[in-house]
Amino acid sequence: MYVKDVSNSPMAGVRQFDEDEALERVLAVFWRKGYGATSMQDLAEATGVLRGSLYNAYGGKEAMFLAVFDRYKARYLADAAKALDKPDIETALTDFFAFSIRSMTTGKPSRGCLTTKTATDESADSAEIHAALGSLLDGLEELLQQRFARDDAHGRLQLPPAQAARLVVTMTRGIVVMERIHGDAAKLRATASALVKVLLHAP
Incomplete structure (x- = not known):
């Protein structure tokens, strides 16, 4: 499944990311660092997806953890x-x-x-x-x-x-x-x- 990654920046345009791959990387970060020590910026860096786009797609850190x-x-x-x-x-x-x-x-x-x-x-x-x-x-x-x-x-x-x-x-x-x-x-x-x-x- 692919999810649109829409940046707030007009220069970035629109791209897509592989949701399965992104969520596997998110899981690895939470597992390694723990919930409290993980930031949305950590998840953005791990997935290569802009932080604002992660918020748009999933609604925040807790929602991503639950997923x-x-x-x-x-x-x-x-x-x-x-x-x-x-x-x-x-x-x-x-x-x-x-x-x-x-x-x-x-x-x-x-x-x-x-x-x-x-x-x-x-x-x-x-x-x-x-x-x-x-x-x-x-x-x-x-x-x-x-x-x-x-x-x-x-x-x-x-x-x-x-x-x-x-x-x-x-x-x-x-x-x-x-x-x-x-x-x-x-x-x-x-x-x-x-x-x-x-x-x-x-x-």
Whole structure:
């Protein structure tokens, strides 16, 4: 999809930009810098689109964040579902945590977790942003509940599926914080492995 980039300057004329490419660059900036530290000028420079044109197209920084977070959420939940779709519950959980840790430790420096980074940003305090963040965590919890309800998980879970799902989601948020402090992916994997052992009876 292409969106017209109309400058306020009569010298600039009219040009078009690739919206998909622009939003991917916007997502990368928010993920790297965080919501509060990102300015509209940062987004203009990252996309190569004039700041006024971004306002015209999207309505401001919060609207742009919500647009790219929706993309991020869909991608994250699809990847989480793929990781969990294994025939054995222990493998499914191990692969899920591996995916989660790999996502937050990507980059130099590592990019962390967009959801948690935004949730702890006092400048990202609007009801709309909170609702968007909550929808991702609720979606993740639902995926885990569905996976824990499958036949191969029966008899192995130490907790009811709903409680186990909430514990795993909460653990993913704690892992994010530990990654920010220690930056040690191997330690994160060891912690996740310990939780899997606590959650499951031996086969």
